[in-house]
Amino acid sequence: MSGGTSAATQKRRISKPIIVIVVAIVIVSAALATYFTLYFTVNNSAQGPRLREFTMRLQEFGYNGSSTGPTITVKVGDTVRIHVANTGGLGHEFMVVANKDDSIQMMKDIADKLVAQGLNKTDALAKYHAEHEEMMMMDMVAFSGGVVSLEPGENKTIEFVANRAGTYWYVCLEAGGTFPKTHAEMSMYGQLQVNS
Numbered sequence: 001m002s003g004g005t006s007a008a009t010q011k012r013r014i015s016k017p018i019i020v021i022v023v024a025i026v027i028v029s030a031a032l033a034t035y036f037t038l039y040f041t042v043n044n045s046a047q048g049p050r051l052r053e054f055t056m057r058l059q060e061f062g063y064n065g066s067s068t069g070p071t072i073t074v075k076v077g078d079t080v081r082i083h084v085a086n087t088g089g090l091g092h093e094f095m096v097v098a099n100k101d102d103s104i105q106m107m108k109d110i111a112d113k114l115v116a117q118g119l120n121k122t123d124a125l126a127k128y129h130a131e132h133e134e135m136m137m138m139d140m141v142a143f144s145g146g147v148v149s150l151e152p153g154e155n156k157t158i159e160f161v162a163n164r165a166g167t168y169w170y171v172c173l174e175a176g177g178t179f180p181k182t183h184a185e186m187s188m189y190g191q192l193q194v195n196s
């Protein structure tokens with residue numbers, strides 16, 4: 001008789017923890033479902049800042065196999081990460097500027113000045129390069145971090161925060177192989193649209 005009682009007690013002792021475990025699993029599952037629903041809602045929201053990634057292959061003279069590059073469209077506050085590869089045979093750069101025509105004109109003026117000085121092409125190009133570096137250090141680049149120079153075969157990544165709305169441009173103002181013309185004058189540019 002005592003044997004039967006102890007078996008029933010054992011049954012009750014086993015079933016209680018099982019109920020606790022099942023309830024715990026249900027609570028944890030509900031919490032996880034809520035968390036992931038919220039997580040994806042927040043991350044897919046068009047309102048908040050996002051990380052936007054792009055790939056640009058640079059070659060003579062353009063991007064991803066075309067002449068002028070594709071328009072990059074982002075929103076104010078987005079972090080823009082661009083994987084840049086130089087698949088061409090010349091040195092190139094990827095630089096985001098506020099005004100394409102002003103930037104080209106600035107470098108054209110420098111090139112013309114060096115030509116007028118009667119320097120040979122190698123010396124002129126070296127001086128052009130030095131002056132261009134100086135421009136890049138100053139305020140030619142529209143967003144901090146929005147510039148990179150690449151030798152043939154190099155891959156680099158740039159990242160910047162598009163913190164102001166407007167129409168910007170990416171250009172290559174290198175002049176190797178084209179001096180006194182810049183690569184931008186050979187269609188090496190594209191638009192960056194930052195929407196508010």
Ligand SMILES: [Cu+2]
Nearest residue numbers: 092172174183
């Ligand atoms: Cu170039």
